[in-house]
Amino acid sequence: MKTNSSSRTIKVNYLARVEGEGALYLKIKDNLVKDAKFKIFEPPRFFEAFLRGRNYYEAPDITARICGICPVAYQMSSCHAMEAALGVKVEGTLRQLRRLIYCGEWIESHVLHVYMLHAPDFLGYQDSIQIAKDHPELVKQGLELKKIGNELVTLMGGREIHPINVKVGGFYKLPTKKQLQKLAERLNWAKGAAFDMIDFTSKLDFPDFEQDYEYVALRHPDEYPFNEGRLVSNKGLDIDISEFDQHFEEQHVEHSTSLHAVLKERGAYKVGPLARYALNFDKLPGEIQETALKAGLEKECYNPFKSIVVRSVETLYAVDEALRIIDSYEKPDSASIPITPTAGVGWGCTEAPRGICYHRYELDDSGLIKDATIVPPTSQNQKTIESDLRAFAQQFIELDDDELQWKCEQVIRNYDPCISCSCHFLKLTVDRE
Amino acid sequence: MQNSLVNRGKPKLAVWKFASCDGCQLSLLDCEDELLDVAGAIQIANFPEASRAVIKGPYELSLVEGSITTPHDAERIHKIRRSSKFLITIGACATSGGIQALRNFKDVGEFTRMVYANPDYIDTLNNSTPISDHVAVDYELHGCPINKHQLLELFNAFLNRRKPNISSYSVCMECKMRGNICVMVANGTPCLGPVTHAGCGAICPAYDRGCYSCFGPSEDPNMRALSTQLKVLGVSRKDIIRLYRSYNANSEEFKRESIVHEDQ
Ligand code: SF4
Ligand code: SF4
Numbered sequence: 001m002k003t004n005s006s007s008r009t010i011k012v013n014y015l016a017r018v019e020g021e022g023a024l025y026l027k028i029k030d031n032l033v034k035d036a037k038f039k040i041f042e043p044p045r046f047f048e049a050f051l052r053g054r055n056y057y058e059a060p061d062i063t064a065r066i067c068g069i070c071p072v073a074y075q076m077s078s079c080h081a082m083e084a085a086l087g088v089k090v091e092g093t094l095r096q097l098r099r100l101i102y103c104g105e106w107i108e109s110h111v112l113h114v115y116m117l118h119a120p121d122f123l124g125y126q127d128s129i130q131i132a133k134d135h136p137e138l139v140k141q142g143l144e145l146k147k148i149g150n151e152l153v154t155l156m157g158g159r160e161i162h163p164i165n166v167k168v169g170g171f172y173k174l175p176t177k178k179q180l181q182k183l184a185e186r187l188n189w190a191k192g193a194a195f196d197m198i199d200f201t202s203k204l205d206f207p208d209f210e211q212d213y214e215y216v217a218l219r220h221p222d223e224y225p226f227n228e229g230r231l232v233s234n235k236g237l238d239i240d241i242s243e244f245d246q247h248f249e250e251q252h253v254e255h256s257t258s259l260h261a262v263l264k265e266r267g268a269y270k271v272g273p274l275a276r277y278a279l280n281f282d283k284l285p286g287e288i289q290e291t292a293l294k295a296g297l298e299k300e301c302y303n304p305f306k307s308i309v310v311r312s313v314e315t316l317y318a319v320d321e322a323l324r325i326i327d328s329y330e331k332p333d334s335a336s337i338p339i340t341p342t343a344g345v346g347w348g349c350t351e352a353p354r355g356i357c358y359h360r361y362e363l364d365d366s367g368l369i370k371d372a373t374i375v376p377p378t379s380q381n382q383k384t385i386e387s388d389l390r391a392f393a394q395q396f397i398e399l400d401d402d403e404l405q406w407k408c409e410q411v412i413r414n415y416d417p418c419i420s421c422s423c424h425f426l427k428l429t430v431d432r433e
Numbered sequence: 434m435q436n437s438l439v440n441r442g443k444p445k446l447a448v449w450k451f452a453s454c455d456g457c458q459l460s461l462l463d464c465e466d467e468l469l470d471v472a473g474a475i476q477i478a479n480f481p482e483a484s485r486a487v488i489k490g491p492y493e494l495s496l497v498e499g500s501i502t503t504p505h506d507a508e509r510i511h512k513i514r515r516s517s518k519f520l521i522t523i524g525a526c527a528t529s530g531g532i533q534a535l536r537n538f539k540d541v542g543e544f545t546r547m548v549y550a551n552p553d554y555i556d557t558l559n560n561s562t563p564i565s566d567h568v569a570v571d572y573e574l575h576g577c578p579i580n581k582h583q584l585l586e587l588f589n590a591f592l593n594r595r596k597p598n599i600s601s602y603s604v605c606m607e608c609k610m611r612g613n614i615c616v617m618v619a620n621g622t623p624c625l626g627p628v629t630h631a632g633c634g635a636i637c638p639a640y641d642r643g644c645y646s647c648f649g650p651s652e653d654p655n656m657r658a659l660s661t662q663l664k665v666l667g668v669s670r671k672d673i674i675r676l677y678r679s680y681n682a683n684s685e686e687f688k689r690e691s692i693v694h695e696d697q
Binding site for chain 1: 450451452453454455456457458459460462463465466468469472477481482483484485486487502503506531532533535536539557577578633636637639640641642645647672675679680
C-alpha cells in the first residue's frame with residue numbers, strides 16, 4: 001500500500017488486450033488525481049487524405065482497412081454515405097442482408113472482447129489462454145460462438161476480415177436460401193450459447209461505479225439500430241445524421257494521434273453498447289428484454305464495467321435477428337441496384353460494435369471523391385475514457401499501485417477501444433507526487 | 434509481471450505491430466479451432482493484443498504486422514530483429530507498405546494538414562515502407578489480410594523445421610482449382626488475378642467480381658500484358674493507375690507499372 005506517500009505515478013506504456021497501440025498515464029499528488037490520460041500513439045495512416053481522387057465505389061474496400069476488427073462497419077457507413085450522395089436507396093431484401101452481415105460482425109467482435117479481452121480482468125487472469133487451462137469449456141464455448149459470427153461474415157462477405165462482397169448499391173453475389181439455412185442450424189446452437197454468455201457475465205463482480213454519461217446512438221422507429229436512424233441522446237440530442245457537423249466537433253490534442261470528438265453544446269459523450277442499449281431498450285424483442293432484466297440489468301445502465309453484460313445481450317440480439325432475417329429470406333433477382341455517378345454530398349452513420357461510425361463524402365460529377373471525413377467510435381469515447389479514469393482512480397485511490405493499474409486498464413478495456421480505428425496506440429503511466 | 438504462459442522448452446512467439454489495421458494479427462485469434470493447440474505447442478510470449486503477460490526475448494519466432502512510417506518505428510524494428518531468431522512479416526502493410534503507402538506518391542505535409550489541425554504534433558516519415566527495406570526478413574506472408582490457413586501452415590512448418598508449403602503462382606491458378614469461371618473472359622470484368630500472388634483461394638472471382646490484388650504481385654507478373662488487356666476492356670488510363678495503386682501500391686512491380694501509365 002502506498003496511501004501515505006504523497007506522490008505516485010502509474011504508467012502502462014503499451015496497454016494489452018486492446019486493438020492497437022495505446023498508453024495510460026495517471027499522476028496522483030496528496031491522494032488527489034492530478035492527471036489522467038489515455039494516449040493513442042498509433043501512427044497516422046491518412047485515410048481521409050488519400051481517399052481524395054478515388055472512385056466512389058472504392059470507398060467500402062479502402063475504408064475497411066482502417067480496422068481489421070470492424071471492417072463491416074466501415075463498409076456499411078461508406079456505402080450508405082455514397083448512396084445518399086448518389087441519390088439511391090437500398091431497400092427490401094438487400095437492406096435485410098446488410099443487417100445480416102452486420103449481425104455477424106457484432107457476434108464476432110462482441111464475443112472476442114467478452115471472452116478474450118475483457119473476461120480475464122474479471123477472473124484475474126492475464127489472458128484467455130490461461131483461463132482455458134482452468135475452465136476449458138468456458139473458453140471453448142466462446143471460441144465456437146465467435147466462429148459462428150465469422151462464418152456468417154464469411155458467407156455474406158467472402159471472408160471474415162475485409163470482406164470482398166460489399167458494394168455501393170448492394171452486394172456482388174447473393175447467398176442461396178440453402179446456404180443460409182445451413183448456417184441457421186449453427187445459429188440455433190449459438191442462441192443457447194448466447195444465453196449462457198449472459199448468465200456467465202451477469203454473475204461477475206462489478207465495482208460500484210456509475211457515471212452520468214451523455215449516451216449517443218442511432219434510433220430507428222422500427223428496429224434496434226444497425227445502419228439507419230436519427231442520432232439521439234439521453235440529454236436531448238435528436239438530429240438527422242446530415243447535421244452531425246453542426247453538433248459535433250473533432251479536436252486535435254497533443255498527447256494523441258487521434259482526434260477527440262466532442263458535442264459542441266455539452267462536451268464529452270459516450271457511444272457503444274451501453275448507449276445503444278439505454279436508448280433502444282424498447283426495440284429489443286420481449287424475450288431479450290426479459291433476459292436482460294433477469295440478468296440484473298436495468299433498462300438503462302450507467303456502470304461501464306457492466307458493458308460486458310450488455311455486449312452479451314447484444315450478442316443474443318444479433319443471433320436472434322440473424323435467424324429472423326434468414327427465416328424470411330427469398331433470393332432477389334439482382335444482387336445490387338444500378339448506379340450512375342453524379343456530383344453530391346452524402347452522409348452515413350452506422351452502429352459499429354463499439355459505437356457510431358460516421359462518414360461524409362463529397363463527390364464530383366464523375367463520381368470521384370473530392371472530400372472525405374470519417375469519425376470512428378473510439379475517438380468519440382476518448383474524452384469519456386479519460387474522465388472515467390480520473391473518477392475511478394480517485395474513488396479507488398487506496399488501492400496499491402499494481403492493483404490500481406490493473407483496474408485502470410480495465411476501465412479502458414470497458415470501452416473495447418479500437419485504437420487502430422481511432423487513428424490513428426495504448427500505454428499506462430501513473431505518477432504519484 | 435506474473436506471466437501465464439511460461440512453459441519451458443516451447444519456442445517463444447512474439448507478435449509486433451507497426452502501422453496497420455490489426456487485421457493480420459487478428460487472423461491468429463480467428464483460428465478458433467486451432468488457437469488452444471497453437472498455444473500448446475508455441476509459447477505465446479509477447480502478444481499484447483491477446484495477453485497482459487510479457488515474457489522477455491529473445492524470441493524464436495517473431496511475426497511482424499504493419500509498415501514503417503515514423504522515425505521511432507524505423508529504430509524499433511532493428512531492436513526486434515536483434516531479439517528474433519526467425520522474423521516473418523505478415524500482410525501487405527509489412528510486406529509492401531500497405532494502403533498507407535499511397536502517401537509515397539504525394540506530399541505528406543499536405544496529408545497531415547488535411548487530417549490534423551495541429552500538424553506539429555504529428556511525427557511521420559514521407560514514405561510508408563515494408564519491413565524488408567529496414568531489416569532482413571526470413572519469410573513473407575502476403576495478403577490484406579493474410580489467409581489464416583497459411584499462417585497455420587507457417588506454424589506447422591516452423592515447428593517441424595521444414596519449408597512452408599505456400600505457392601507463389603497467381604490467383605488465376607486458384608480460380609482453376611476452385612472451378613471459377615474467368616470473370617474477365619466471361620463477363621469482361623477487369624481483374625488483377627493474372628498478376629496477383631495466390632493465397633486467398635480466388636475469393637473475388639467466386640463472388641462475381643474482379644480481383645483487386647490485396648495479395649500483391651505474383652512471381653514475375655506480366656504487367657504489360659495485363660495493362661493491354663485492361664485497356665481493351667475499356668479501363669481508362671487513370672483507373673489503371675488506381676487499380677495498381679491500392680493495398681500493394683509500393684510493391685516494385687505495381688509501382689513501376691503505375692508510373693508507366695502516369696507518364697503517358
Ligand atoms: S495488410 Fe491489410 S489486413 Fe493486414 S494489417 Fe495491413 S491493412 Fe490490415
Ligand atoms: S481475389 Fe484478389 S482481391 Fe480478392 S481476396 Fe483474392 S487476392 Fe484479394
